[in-house]
Amino acid sequence: MNFRHSSRLVPRGSRCASTTSSSTYPFPVHAHPTPHQIFHLSAGATQQQIKSRYYELVRIHHPDSPHGRNLSPSVRHCRFQSITAAYDTLRGKCTSTNGPVDIYRAELDRRRRARAAYEASRTQSYPRGPEWSASADDRWKDRIILFVGILALGAGLGPALVWPGYSASYQAHVSAAKNLAQARREAREYGEERRKEIRRRVQEYNDLKNSSERSSDGEEGT
Secondary structure, eight states: OOOOOOSSSTTTSSSOOOOOOOOOOOSSSSSOHHHHHHOOTHHHHHHHHHHHHHHHHHHOOOOOOGGTTTSSSHHHHHHHHHHHHHHHTOOOOOOOSSSSSOHHHHHHHHHHHHHHHHHHHHHSSOOOOOOOOOOHHHHHHHHHHHHHHHHHHHHHHHHHOOOOHHHHHHHHHOOOOOOOHHHHHHHHHHHHHHHHHHHHHHHHHHHHHHHHHHHHHHHHHH
16 A cells, blocks of 8 residues: 655654565654555455454564564554554544544543543442432421530630639639749848857857856956
C-alpha cells in the first residue's frame, strides 16, 4: 500500500519516528496516519481482519517487542498508543474512522471508559441502600439532642460569663493572702533582729559592769 506524505510540519518530539524494520507491516513514515494506513487495510476490511491485523501489529510494535530494539522507548510507546487508538477507531469505539489519529484524545477517551466501567462495577458490587429522611416522629429526637447540646455548652461557659465578679473576688482574696504571709514573714525577721540586738547590748552592759567592779576592788586592796 502506498502512503502519501503529509505537508504539515510537526513539532519536534511529537512525531513517532520511523524505522527501517523489515517487518511485514511497518509503521507509516509520515505524520498523522489514518487508522487504515496504520493497519495496512483497505476501507472495506471486516472486523475479523481488523482484529487479526491488530494482534500482528501488537506483536511487532509492542514496546517490549524485539523488533523495536533500535528505537527509543518514547518512540515505541508513541507507536503503540497510535495502534491502540486506531484499533478503537476501527472497532467503532471512536467517532472518527478516516481522519488522523489523535493519540492523546484517544487515551483520554480510553481512561473515561475505564473510569465509567469501574464506577459501574462498584455500583453493582455495593448497591446503595435506601436513603434516610427524617420523618415527623424523628424530628422531636433531633430537637432533644439540640437542646441537650445547648445546655451542655451553657454549663461549660456559665461560670465565666455569669459570675465574672466571683472570679475577680477570688483573685483579690488570693492576692491579699499572699501579702499577709509576706508581711508576717518580714515581721518575724525584724523581731529576730531586734532580739539579737538587745542580747548584744545586755551582754556589753554586763561586761562593762563586771570590769568596773573588778577595778574598784583592786583599788581598795591597795
